[in-house]
Amino acid sequence: xxxxTQSPSFLSASVGERVTLSCRASQNINKYLDWYxxxxxxxxxxxxxxxxxxxxxxxxxxxxxxxxxxxTLTISSLQPEDVATYFCLxxxxxxxxxxxxxxxx
Amino acid sequence: EVKxxxxxxxxxxxxxxxxLSCAASGFSFNDYWMGWVRQAPGKGLEWIGEINxxxxxxxxxxxxxxxxTISRDNAQNTLYLQMSKLGSEDTAIYYCARExxxxxxxxxxxxxxxxx
Numbered sequence: 001x002x003x004x005t006q007s008p009s010f011l012s013a014s015v016g017e018r019v020t021l022s023c024r025a026s027q028n029i030n031k032y033l034d035w036y037x038x039x040x041x042x043x044x045x046x047x048x049x050x051x052x053x054x055x056x057x058x059x060x061x062x063x064x065x066x067x068x069x070x071x072t073l074t075i076s077s078l079q080p081e082d083v084a085t086y087f088c089l090x091x092x093x094x095x096x097x098x099x100x101x102x103x104x105x
Numbered sequence: 106e107v108k109x110x111x112x113x114x115x116x117x118x119x120x121x122x123x124x125l126s127c128a129a130s131g132f133s134f135n136d137y138w139m140g141w142v143r144q145a146p147g148k149g150l151e152w153i154g155e156i157n158x159x160x161x162x163x164x165x166x167x168x169x170x171x172x173x174t175i176s177r178d179n180a181q182n183t184l185y186l187q188m189s190k191l192g193s194e195d196t197a198i199y200y201c202a203r204e205x206x207x208x209x210x211x212x213x214x215x216x217x218x219x220x221x
Contacts, residue, residue, distance in 0.1 A: 094152035
């Protein structure tokens, strides 16, 4: 089984700050890595697919990068509406990361 | 507009069965793989499984393949999840999702509580 390790598990940042979230796979996942945002009480929402492709309607302040086992989600300028938990998903064998809870400082 | 609406959740006793439904609209249902994902209270997401367009391929996470069965009715634009031998560990919100490269649209989820 491919294990996904997300870090940090909790992050507090200021509005306007650049934020980077990480996901590490236990083996090469060939860029089959997606990022989801889940706000409290809501279903997950797709942000980025296949490492760096922005889903329809997602603001351009969100971006993804990575290869092999290491992947990142970057928010270029944090906004209040970005408060949420962020999950990564590897699609070689469908494992989610444990999530990063992001709040505003 | 893509819409997925789950139903059939609720309180169920341990050891019993339950069948969830997911009604799809706003897209051509029979052109897409579909999947189920669950989330225990306060926990992360767990992939349950997926089904292809004509039900000829169904994949499950290994730990659930003997308990859960995914099916679909393309004439009714509906996805199903049959759950059996339920235990407290199955208490969760269950989401259905459309699969196009990845899970691009999700339902709002339905709560299943397993308790006596």
